[in-house]
Amino acid sequence: MQNESGYFRTAMRRTTTAVKVLLVGLLVMLVSAGTIFAASQGGSQGSTKKGVTIQATPASRTVDQGDTVTYSVALTSANGFSGTVTPTVSGLPASTTAVFAPASVTLGSGKAATVVLTVATSATTPNGKADLTLSTTAGDSQAAGVVVQLFVQAAKKTFSISGNLGQLLTPGSTLPLNPSFANPNNKTLALSNLSVTIAGITRTQAAVAAGLPCTMADYVVTNYSGGYPLTLPVGPSTLSNLKSSSAVWPKITMLDTALNQDGCKGATLQLAYSAVGEGN
Template sequence: MDHRSQRKTPVFRVGAPVRALLLALVVAFIPVTALAASGGQGTPSKAPKGITVSLTPSSRTVDQGQAATYTVIATSTGGFSGPVTFAAAGLPAGTTAALSPSSVSLPAGGTAQVTLTLGTEPTTAVAKTNFTVTGSSGTVKSNAAPGQLQVLEVKRSFGISGSVAGVLAPGTSRPIDLHLTNTSNKGFGVTNLTVAISQVVRTQTAVAANLPCTVSDYQLTQYSGTYPLSIPVGTSSLSGLGVPQAAWPHVKMLDTLQLQDGCKGATIHFTYSGTGQAD
């Protein structure tokens, strides 16, 4: 028997320590990954300080030589505060812009208003023009708020008369058929038709008997039809234009507690007005 000592080859278990090391690395990296993920879900960035501008109404229509007014509204965003001045751009030739006041102090989170007046000349081109209004405070600039100005030809001249069908008595109402005379060479639109009683003329008998009758014994209802009312060249009437009688002006004699014998046979004088506008 060989009694020589036998050398034992040591056995190293390397698998387990490597796995433990990898596990430790994984555990070490998890908090870093979680930290990176949480950093992407933090508080959103605050909106930059700024100014937002709007215009009301956004569109106006005027005749040549007239002025149009708008309200400019400035709103603070992102906590902006400070003085704001305004400017209009893109206006048609022959148009002036005036702002009142010329500047405002805009509080943080608040609003401020100014009045924009656009003046036209008799020679301003007849057109529909888009323009913009902006506000600024140093390097802070607002959006360009859109607006529109429509300039029309000067108003047209025309004549108005009227006729009342039937006899008035206390408590009765009669329609007034308006007659419109267009002496120009083309048709146009009419707006703002109004009727007023200028005078009540009593009979000689009522005057001699000192029986009163005044404008206060009557009541007027104004035209309620659609505008503009298009009238052709020549003379036309509400009835001829197909306007329903219910929309005509009406005159009513009131039924009062006072003696109204002075209104018997009285003549009522009316005055008429309206605005003629080129189509």
């Protein structure tokens, strides 16, 4: 019995020893893992690697197709870096160019410099948002980039419309208008909502001297009644050039009343036009 009891105690001691060894092993593993994690954190927060930091303002810009925008880019020496720094940009949309001024700078330790990034779009730059990544090459290293946004929107299309009546109206008569268009853009425009209004009336000196009235109420304007859109070519054109029938052109009628027989006789009209044009 004693031998058995002694054997039992020995087994228990061995088991206890094994447990202790196991616990010690776990403790070593935990401490090792904690040390690796702390070292990783310390390495990222306390890095002494020389380089350059980048800041760009504003964070986003909006531009019409064909126009340019600028960003201010601050380059700062980090951890004692000194040398030549060349900024770069990537992520430009199609048909877009970018230039830094100056193209490179020389930084001393702890110094900073600012360069200007000019982004030039074209009439064919696609609409939408682009993420531009700005980075630098300094010596043999490249700094982590910062991202700015570029929002490109359709350019506002400009054009002009002009035209007056070819002759004077008489009471009860109607004359058509064949307005002229000027499209200075480099692409055709789709024109819609063409309308004309009477902006002013100039009476003859005799009518003014006699105090004879002539007002917009003495006229009726009939606007263009043809189909849309009207395709406006680059350069000058008229409604007749656009192969539009004179039957659908705008028209102006002078009413035939007792008052306007002399008041509106010989009067000239100033006309104002409006329309909506979109790029094709």
